[in-house]
Amino acid sequence: MGAWRRLWASVGFRLAFQYAVLVAITMMAALAIVYLQTVGVLHQRIARQVGVTTTQMQARAEQQGLEAVAAAIGRALDDGRQSDTELFGVWQPDGTRLAGNLDAPPADATGGRDGQQRAQRGGTANTGYLAVRRLPGDALLVVGHDLSDQDALESLVVSASAAAGLIALLLLVGGVFVFRQELEQAVGRVRRTAGRIAEEGHLAERVDMTTGDDEFARLGQDINAMLDRIESLMEGVRHVSNTIAHELRTPLTRALLGLQAAQAPGVDDAARREAIDRAVHELQDLGTVFQKLLQIAEAEAGARRRAFAPVALHTIADDVLELYEAVAENQGAHLVREPADEARVDGDRDLLAGAIANLVDNALKYGGPGCTVRIGTTMAAGQAIVEVQDDGPGVSEADLARLGERFTRLTPELPGHGLGLANVRAVAALHGGRLVAEGAEPGLRMRMVLPIGSPSHN
Structure with missing residues (x-):
């Protein structure tokens, strides 16, 4: 029982077992349909044939008498067509047989009953489908069909179904364990990787990848x-x-x-x-x-995403330019607002205003006295873009990738903590966008690219 409980605890085994049960039910339904379409249809054909013959014999008895019925039975048994399976018998009220190949009436010979019964033919008991009728003058008519061939066919279908069911059962049992093994092998790679990370703390561990795209x-x-x-x-x-x-x-x-x-x-x-x-x-x-x-x-945690609302970036850029005009004038710098296209996104206005202010402050600080700082807003390819560019000394290609990292200060002699661009990058990511740093030759171009629609919450 303990081994069975461990086996049943496996999701792979349970899924495979449930699938096997469904397949078994489907197979049983298919075999039942095959049985009904063979044995059942044959039985209906026999019943219909016996019924038609019985009706004809009854009509003949009413119109022409018992002698005509006896003559018709004799012709039917002598015509060589299905003579070995046809069952006939006509008896007088006193039990004298007038015609037919049955030795005696069946045990239940009250008349008006159709179905399988045992009857004697040539000294041998046979099972047949019999129709028993009372004719005028209280004579007894029995018309039937021997079911030996049908019994043999039914036995063959049952045997074949049992053999097919046994083979299918063996395949299902084998399939259950093969399916479980495949599932365990696939999931095992993930479990082993997770186990090594949990036990040893090596985040460099990765799941072993196999070929395929399942x-x-x-x-x-x-x-x-x-x-x-x-x-x-x-x-x-x-x-x-x-x-x-x-x-x-x-x-x-x-x-x-x-x-x-x-x-x-x-x-x-x-x-x-x-x-x-x-x-x-x-x-x-x-x-x-x-x-x-x-x-x-x-x-970075996305705590303020719920407060998002439509924001006009071009208006924020105008306000930031006005705010920094005095700072730029004090250091002899120039602020230029171009392009000034409309740019709208869903976002947090305060965070976006702080991010744009950080970009302008960074450009003025590192552009140096007398620099020109261009602040632009535009829309392109379903995105809103805020671009701040200076014409100062710029940044080397090797250092461009470091911009936006916390505490990164490429010019340590200047005041600051190295967190301004990190804040801008976090705000851009919160809005589903990104911060891009490019050399402007001369100077540095910082571009905040944001999607126009609501960003994903993932």
Whole structure:
């Protein structure tokens, strides 16, 4: 019983067993149809033939008398057609046989009954389909057909059906275990991979792929793609953790040392206030870093997707340009709004405004004094595009792929935390889009590409 319970616990075995039951039912129905179409049809034909002959004999008896019936029976038995299967008998009320090949009337000879009965013919008991009728003058008429051939055919059909059923049963039993083995082999690859990852923690493990394009092959591909994504995310988490530890340790250390210095005996009030101010500034910077990290995490988690509504990106771009005009004027830079086409998406207006502001702020910062920053909005191929381009020194091809990573600062001497473009990339991904960095020769072109319709929630 324990082995059977373990076997039944297998989904593959249960599915195969249920399929086998369905096939067995189908096979039994098919065999029943074959039986009815052979034996059943033959039985109906015999009954119809006996019924027609009986009716004819009754009509002859009423019109011409018993002698005519006896003569007709004699001709039927002597014509050589089905004489070995035809059964006839006519008896006087006193039991004297007038004609026929039956030795005696059947046991149930009350008249008016049709069906299978035993009757004596030539000293041998035979099973036949008999019609028993009372004729005028209380004579007894029996017309029938020997069922020996039908019994043989029925036995043959039953034997063939039993043999076919046994073979089918063996094939089904074998098929159940073959199906279970195939399913276990296909699922086993996934289970073994998941087990190695769970036990050893190696995210580099992948499901062994087989040739073909069946459901399990596609499942393996999807699981491998999922593992690739998980490994990438874990690498990102490790990178961010290490970077946060490095980025935060330095300002925390500076703030701690400054406060410790302010506590030292003999420090005048002015030096103490200056040390406290520096520590407050460092801690405020740390608060800004954490706030930006939380914004990025919130965008990546999709927590604000429910608040999406139609947004006019061209209007947001106009507002951002107006906001940064004073900043650009102070550093001698120029802001240009082109192209200024309408661009509308479904999204979060505040997040999109912050993302565009980050792009403009980044372009002004790295474009340098006297640069020209172009802010453009347009629609193309079912997408809304916000493009911010400067004519500054630009970024090398090798560094373009790094833009948008957390804490990436290609020019460390400039102020910042390396989180602005990471925030833009997270906002673009939240809206189902992407952030693209390209060399503008001269300068850098950052393009935020967003789908026009509502983004997928996946």
